[in-house]
Amino acid sequence: MSTTKKTVTLLGAGTQGARLAYMWSRQGYPVSLIDKSSKQLELAGEKIEALQKEGGFLGSAEGQWSNVTRALSDELKSAILKSWLVVECVPESLSLKRAVVEELDQLAGPETIIASNSSSYTITEILGGLKTKYPDRFVSLHSYWPPETSAIEIMGSGNTRPDIISLLKTETKAHGFEPFHVRNLSTGYIYNRIWAAIKRETLFALEEGVATPEEIDGIFKAVLKTPKGPCEQMDVVGLDVVLDIENHYAEVRPGLPEEPRTYLQKMVAQGKLGVKSGSGFFKYGDVKE
Structure with a gap:
């Protein structure tokens, strides 16, 4: 040192x-x-x-x-x-x-x-x-x-x-x-910027009715061989926390779509915060930590 x-x-x-x-x-x-x-x-x-x-x-x-x-x-x-x-x-x-x-x-x-x-x-x-x-x-x-x-x-x-x-x-x-x-100023550093894009598209697909949380996580894990899918991950983090993060990204990056945040706002308003509230995209017992 x-x-x-x-x-x-x-x-x-x-x-x-x-x-x-x-x-x-x-x-x-x-x-x-x-x-x-x-x-x-x-x-x-x-x-x-x-x-x-x-x-x-x-x-x-x-x-x-x-x-x-x-x-x-x-x-x-x-x-x-x-x-x-x-x-x-x-x-x-x-x-x-x-x-x-x-x-x-x-x-x-x-x-x-x-x-x-x-x-x-x-x-x-x-x-x-x-x-x-x-x-x-x-x-x-x-x-x-x-x-x-x-x-x-x-x-x-x-x-x-x-x-x-x-x-x-x-x-x-x-x-x-x-x-x-991280060589230049970056809200979200390196990994979280990539993860933010995955979260955002997941929420967009849910809002559009493209697939259910089970189906999105299922295909994500089948292709990338990860233990958790994006919906499970967001449930563990807490959907209120995810919403705060997404709101911050929107503040610093004008032009991000509103639909993912609107979808989250509805869930948070219903008390669906993820693991800590007992339900989010999944019931508490369905999420393996």
Whole structure:
């Protein structure tokens, strides 16, 4: 590592924060996991410990795990002062992420990289309107479901220093990720843009009455040999969340068809949110997680 500081600090101890803490603890370097909820930190600790005991996901690093320090938000400043990288993993609210990033910018020195794990908002959108002290050290660092899905997407803003991208590519790979550099500003990064097109056409086909959810998922799995089809995947994510994402795409990409969003709006209005509500495209028992 080319920095004198060794700690990675993760802000937000939800599912993604816990899984990222597991990944970043791989090489034995310190990891700090910060959250405002002591209960959430306790649950995250149990998840991290379980993943470390399994160990098989990251193979050769088994036995090298560092302890993950879990702390409440009032210890954020002391954690940041020891960190070369701080990653926000807070809920997908643009106003919340802006507030968090602004606070991190005030607390962290110029050598500390500040990253967002957001799936919906680019670092450029999050920084919009903020007066940051060091605008060249911000980056999007988006992961999916580590460690099972090891892909991580690295995307800078127009101001991000090139050496930050190089360092993150090296360090994420060393910690068991498979890094992909998003070379230009892209809402949805790489994979989610492709996935968005699949979701949109699925919803369009349903709205037009071309096929049922069962038939769409059936042919999708038959051709691509995937365990889940797009309707099942959307049910697991939550149709209200899918709708929020689609609305955001429509805001930044004028001209997207309205029919897919209208179809989703009707389902959400009926309380059909997917797995979490018991029904969506399928009944809860029909969706295998």
